Amino acid sequence: MTTVSNKQDLALMAHLLRRAGFGATPAELDRAMSLGYDAMVDELLNPDHDDNVPFDKIRRWRKDYSDLRGPGGAPGGIWMYRLIMTDTPLREKMCLFWHRLFATGHTKLIQGRPVVRQIDMFRKHGMGSFDNILVELSKDPAMIMWLDNQDNHATNINENYGREILELFSMGVGNYTEDDIKETARAFTGWSIVNPIYNSIKMNNNVMRPFGYLSWQFQYNDDDHDHGEKTILGETGNWNGEDAVRIICKNEATARFLARHLYHFFVADEPPVPAWPMVEPRDPEAIDALVNAYFESGHDVKSMLETIFKSDFFKAESVRYARIKSPAEMVVGTMRLAGSIDPLSNEANQAVDACANMGQSLLRPPSVEGWQGGTDWINTGAYVERVNFAGKILKNTDKSGIRDLINRVKAKSTSSTMSSDEFVDSCLEVLGPLEVTEGTSRGLKDYASKYGDLSWSDEASSTEFDKAAGSILQLIVSGHEYQMA
């Protein structure tokens, strides 16, 4: 018997898995419930194995994936395959988080491989110390070329990276001066890549000639580093890039900026980032709690995530279904519900294209400011894309995940029949469980009433049942509730 208590537990667990992952299949939810909430959080925070991605087969038979040069869909496709297939979803979710915050695109770089490698870096370091993440980001070849730090020389500084690391990546507008930007840029002089001149011209001319892609590697050139004294955020010394990061990361503005980004991504939509200096956080106490976690843990991102997922402000019913799913969350979650994909097929590339049509072109953010999220995700065209995509995937009753959903709907009944009302309730339950308004529920049941009582006692009725299930699942995911996380 389903008690009120375990129904609430189930809803909370589903909320966790939507936010810390991409939603859950019924089997994943069953397993999580058997583990318990806190143990599930711990598992999500501590992935103990690498994803099993058959890179050898992919490289052999997907020539578009073999060098990941792009700039077509393949670089995004290799990440999308992992997003759909991973059993360590929070680690991938954090890759999406950092990709949104440290937005780097192969629109300028012309090649997808360095951005894929940047995502690999997020996967490796993304739940560690923020200081380390910023140092790794500063050494990341894609970021160096994206913000022109290969042109940041001791004798002639380029301020791009110095500006963005303060404004967009760590502190936010209003917490530093123009002098801090210049001095930070000086600290990062000499942080470049191997063969900067030749690789820059290959990038600028968009050529694979003569021998295809050359993967970029970080290189620190001490001769090109400004060894003079610098003053960054009030601290003076002969600072290098690591020192600049250390000074930035011990600043409270950095903790607050990161806390608000994490809240925005995992808890509830905040206004667009440019408005943050003028608009108070939605939940100042939650931000305070995350700032404390940041300092008490030595700037550890995992500790901040644990604070979120085990907090009352995260568990509150008021924040459930309060975030609009990003296109990537919507597409990946839907694909995961439908079951595994073939790495040699075009399914991952098609999912990347679907995301792009909804407004989020993975590895190709619109600018260095990334995507703002929230209500920016939804307009008429994007909503139609979402509905069409989810409907197309979930009506395919041949997919293993959809078959499992249908079998679980059938298993809700002790006989081989169920009323149309029970049928709708069961479909909603296996899809999350998905909570919908009374109006939505009534509409679905009115629609399903045309089927009368549904049966699967013989092959013909079972086929009809499957068709009805496909239609109702399609109808459910076209509703606004499915667009919310």
Place this chain on the structure above:
Amino acid sequence: MTTTNFELNYITNVGFSSDQGGRSFQKPGCFAIRKSDGRIFVGSRGPAAGPNVGLQMVSVDHDWFGKMSEIGRGEGQMMEPSGLAFDQEENIYVADESLHRVSVFDRDGEFLMCWGEQGTGPGQFEAPAGLLILDEKLYVVDARNHRIQIFSTSGEFLSEWGSEGSKDGEFSYPWGITSDTNGDVYIADWGNDRIQKFTFEGEHIASYGKSGSGEGQFNRPADIAVATDGKMYVADWGNQRLQVLNKDGSFITLNKGEAVEHNPWLVEYFDAVQDEKKARETFVRYFEVDTDDPHEISARLEPYFWDPCNVLLDDNDRVYVLESVRHRFQVFKIN
């Protein structure tokens, strides 16, 4: 058995990457040498809709003789050429891993016939790969069906052997195939990280190598060529290197690629694109890499093999290694 005084000396490289078609290869998947004139046919796979798809015809001296066939699914066209072989009349047989079929062209490039479709039955393929013609029979490595199929040169199915597994005579996604002067057959058993040797009728004779990156070990070997003295030259694809083994499988030497000079196609290109030529003057080919992933190392160091997928020997003691992601082949002299 030990071999002394064996050397592989780099001679040159042939190839060039361009998505514009013309004198270039794109993601080449196979190559073969026509004995009568030494002309080298390179199966260029191109981007999905590119003009490069087909068989580029070149010489070791950097001559370019044009391209045979074109992208498409019709008869005489190809999508992803993955295996090549010549018969006695120098008709050329082409496996296509995307179309799951074998096509045959005459010496002048005229289309003669094709057969095969996707499937698991006799005469059907799942990603056909290496081809070998032996005693007027065509051996087709049927990679994702983990078997070898044998046909008459007119396409009549004769027999098959092999199934998925790791025991003697079983395969895991086999790729390249060749024979020695005795008529024994060698197959690069890709997923099992070994070379298997068979009689021409498919009786297992020996296996060489095991998984690893050490000497005599393999990481997804793609292809093999066997010299008249029995030495085996293996394209060790996952380890990004060529390995040379004695007849008994003992290790002789390895090479990771040495393409440092500008072949004439490059020289002409850089003469026409002065800003790249000037920037190329600053180009450092070798540097200390900060990764131990062979695929990524080869992505950074241009002289190295990057995904060496095919290996050939000619009658002049030269060994050729085709690199699918560097869009070229490198040539070495055996001394």
